[in-house]
Amino acid sequence: MxxxxxxxxxxxxxxxxxxxxxxxxxxxxxxxxxxxxxxxxxxxxxxxxxxxxxxxxxxxxxxxxxxxxxxxxxxxxxxxxxxxxxxxxxxxxxxxxxxxFRLAPGTEEGLRFLRERGVKAAVLSNWDERLFRVLEAFGLDRYFERVFVACERGFGKPEPEFYLLACAEMAVQPGEALMIGDDPELDCEAALRVGLRARLYRGEDIFRIIKEEVDEGAP
Ligand SMILES: [Mg+2]
Structure with missing residues (x-):
C-alpha cells in the first residue's frame, strides 16, 4: 500500500x-x-x-x-x-x-515534493490556536489540507481517536498514512498502535526523509 x-x-x-x-x-x-x-x-x-x-x-x-x-x-x-x-x-x-521559531531544514522543499506527488499533508499537534498563526506567518498553511490541533478538537496524541479522526477527515486508511514526529511515544508508538506508519524525527532534512519514505512506500 x-x-x-x-x-x-x-x-x-x-x-x-x-x-x-x-x-x-x-x-x-x-x-x-x-x-x-x-x-x-x-x-x-x-x-x-x-x-x-x-x-x-x-x-x-x-x-x-x-x-x-x-x-x-x-x-x-x-x-x-x-x-x-x-x-x-x-x-x-x-x-x-x-x-x-525556526523551520526544520528542507521543510518547504519536502512539502512541495508531497504536493507534486499528489500525497496529502496535515499537521497533528497537541498545541493550540497559535499554531494556525505560526504556520500562516511562515506561508506553510497552504501546503496542509488540515491542521489538527488538540486544544480545538478536545483530545490529542496519543489518543487513538485523534489519529483515526485525522485519517477519516483526510479520507485515507491508517495504513496509507505516515506520521513523522520527534516524540517516540506520542508520535510513533501511538500512531503504530492504530495502524499508521511512523518515523521518528531526529533533526534530519525533512525533504530527504519524506522522499525516502514516499519512494519506499510507492506501489
Ligand atoms: Mg514534538
Whole structure:
C-alpha cells in the first residue's frame, strides 16, 4: 500500500522554538523590565510541560490557556510573585510569532515534493490556536489540507481517536498514512498502535526523509 498522506508533528519536528523557550520568556520579561536568567527559566518551564499529559483526553482552549498560565506563573515565581495577566499574555503571544521559531531544514522543499506527488499533508499537534498563526506567518498553511490541533478538537496524541479522526477527515486508511514526529511515544508508538506508519524525527532534512519514505512506500 502506497503512502497517500503524511502527518507531521509541529514543535520539535517542523517548527523549533528559537533560540529556546527560556530565551523567549526571558526576552519578554526583559521588555517588561524584569531581567531573569534564561537557562533557569528554560529548565523551570520544560520541567512543567508534562503537566499537559493529563489533559490529552479532555482538552479545551480554556484548559490550555489556564495550564500555560499556571506553568508561566510557577516558572517565574522565584523572581516575580505576582506577574499579572498582561505579562502572561505577552509571553503567550510571543509563541504565536514566527520570530520565536525556526523551520526544520528542507521543510518547504519536502512539502512541495508531497504536493507534486499528489500525497496529502496535515499537521497533528497537541498545541493550540497559535499554531494556525505560526504556520500562516511562515506561508506553510497552504501546503496542509488540515491542521489538527488538540486544544480545538478536545483530545490529542496519543489518543487513538485523534489519529483515526485525522485519517477519516483526510479520507485515507491508517495504513496509507505516515506520521513523522520527534516524540517516540506520542508520535510513533501511538500512531503504530492504530495502524499508521511512523518515523521518528531526529533533526534530519525533512525533504530527504519524506522522499525516502514516499519512494519506499510507492506501489
Ligand atoms: Mg514534538
Amino acid at each position: 502506497g503512502i497517500r498522506a503524511v502527518f507531521f508533528d509541529a514543535e520539535g519536528t517542523l517548527l523549533h522554538i528559537y533560540p529556546s523557550v527560556g530565551a523567549v520568556y526571558a526576552r519578554v520579561l526583559a521588555e517588561f523590565g524584569h531581567p531573569v536568567p534564561e537557562e533557569e527559566l528554560e529548565r523551570r518551564v520544560r520541567k512543567r510541560w508534562p503537566e499537559f499529559k493529563r489533559y490529552f483526553r479532555d482538552f479545551s482552549p480554556e484548559i490550555c490557556r489556564r495550564t500555560w498560565r499556571r506553568i508561566f506563573r510557577e516558572a517565574v515565581e522565584p523572581w516575580l510573585a505576582d506577574p499579572g495577566e498582561e505579562l502572561f499574555s505577552a509571553v503567550y503571544e510571543a509563541f504565536a510569532r514566527p520570530d520565536s
